[in-house]
Amino acid sequence: MSRIGFLGLGIMGKAMALNLVNAGFEVTVWNRNRQKCEELVAHGATFGDSPKAVAQACDITFAMVADPEAALAICQGPNGVAAGIGAGRGYVDMSTVDDKTSGTIADLIHHAGGRFLEAPVSGTKKPAEDGTLVILAAGDESLYQEALPALNVMGKMAPYLGGVGQGANMKLVVNMIMGGMLNIFSEGMALGQKSGLEGQAILDVLAAGAMANPMFNIKGKMCLEENYDTSFPLKHMQKDLRLALALGDRLEQPLPTAAATNEAFKQAKKSGYAEEDIAAAHKVNR
Template sequence: MTRIGFLGLGIMGKAMALNLVKAGFEVTVWNRNPSKCADLVAQGAKQADSPKELAANCDISFAMVADPEAALAICLGPDGVAAGIGEGRGYVDMSTVDDSTSQAIAQAITEAGGRFLEAPVSGTKKPAEDGTLVILAAGDKSLYDDALPAFEVMGKMSPYLGEVGQGAKMKLVVNMIMGGMLSIFSEGMALGLKSGLDAQQLSDVLDAGAMANPMFKVKGPMLLAEDYSTSFPLKHMQKDLRLALALGDKLDLALPTAAITNEAFKQARKAGYADEDIAAVYKTVK
C-alpha cells in the first residue's frame, strides 16, 4: 500500500488531504503552522515534523501551497523535501507556480534521486472538497502511473500531459480562454442592459443556447448584484493573461483578443479591483 504525504493544509490542501484519508490511504501531513494538522490527525492522518521527514517516510508526497516562494521553501534547504526524498520516491507539486520555479524544483528533486510531477489544478474550494478537480499532470510518467489512484480521489480528470512545463502551459491556455470569455460576457451584459433588455431574460437566453456554461451561470448574478467576493482574484487572472501572451510571443503567435482582454483586466487592476473576483472586470465596462 502506497504511503502518501501531503504538504500544505490551506483551504484547498486540507480538503484534498481529507479526501485521501477518507479514501483509505495512509496519509502523513505537514503544515508550516502545525496546529492546522489537528483535524487531519483526528481523522487518522500522521503528522511529520518537517518536509524532509515527510518525504523520507512516504512513497509519494503531494504539495499544495500558496505561491512560488512557499513551493521553493518546502522543497529546498536542509529541512526540505529534496533533502529527504532519496532514491526513487516521488514528489508531486500541485501548487500553481511559474515555469522557472517548476524547473528549479524538478531539478532539485531529480538531482536528489527522486521522481517529479508538476500537477497544477483547475478548480477552487468546492471541487477540492467534492474531489472533482481537474488535475494537469506533467513530468515523470512512472510517477504519474503510481499517483493515479490518488489523483482519482482528488479529481474528476487527471490527464498526463508530457514533460514538466506542459501542465503549466495547459493551465495558461485554459485561463486565457476563461479571461476572454469573461471579458466578452461583461461587454455583452453591459450592452444588453444599456439596450433596455432584462438581465434575467438575457441570462436565461444565454443559458438556453449553445454558449451556456457554468461560469456565466455563476458570474452573471454576481455582476448584477455587484457582488465581487473573490473566488479567483482578478490580479491572478491578469498575471495568467500576461504569461499566456508571453508564451504566444515566444511561439510567434499573434493573440489580439487575448491582448485586449489583458488590457481590460489591467484597466480593472488600475481602477483598484486587483483583489476582487475576476467578475469585477465588468465594473470598467458598464
C-alpha cells in the first residue's frame, strides 16, 4: 500500500485524511496550523513539518487547501512540494482552482521530476466525512491509476476526465450551477414566506416534484431553522463563481445568470456571512 501524504486539514481535508487513516493507509499530514494535525496523529497519522518533508516521505501526496493562492503557496519555495517531490513520486491537488493555476502547479511538479493529477471534489462536509465525494480527476493517467484506491476511500465516484485543466473546469461548472440553484431557491423561499406560505410547505412541494434534490432539503432546513453551521463556506462559493466567470470570459461564453449569482454572493459576503455556510446567502434575500 502506498505511503500517503495529506496537506491541508480544514473542514474537508481533515475528514478526507481521517478516512484514509481509518482505511489502513500510512498517512503523513501537514497543516499551516499545526494544532489541526493533532487529531489525525492521535488516530495513527505521522506529522510532517513542511510540504517538502511530506512530499519527500510519501509515494503520493494529496492536498486540499482553500484557494488558488494557497494551492500555489504550498508548492513553491524551499519548503514547498516541488522542492521535495523528486523523480516519480505523485502529487494530487484536490483544491478547487482555475485551470491556469492547475497548469502552473503541474509545470512546477513536472519540472521537479514528479507526476501531477488534479482532483477537485464535488461535495461538502458530510460527504467528505462519509467518503461519498465525487472526485474529478485529470492529468497523469498512471498516477490516477495508482491513486485510485485512495480516491475510492474518499469518494463514491472518481472519473478520469483527461488532461490537466479538465478536472478544474468540471468543478467550476458544477459549483457555478450549484450556486445558481441555491440563489434562486433562496429567493423563492423568501418570496413564498413573505406571501404567507409556510416554509416547510414549500420544501414539501419541491421535494415531491421534478425539482427534488438533496441540496434543497438540506439547505432549506438550515434556512428555516436559521442554523448556518458551516459545511461549505460562503466565501469559497463566491470564489468559485468568480473563477467560473473568468473562465467564461476567456472562452467568450456569456454567463449572465452566473454573474447575477456572483453579485448575490458578494453581497452576502459583504454583509458579514463569509465564514458561514453557503445557505447563509438566504439572509440577504429574506
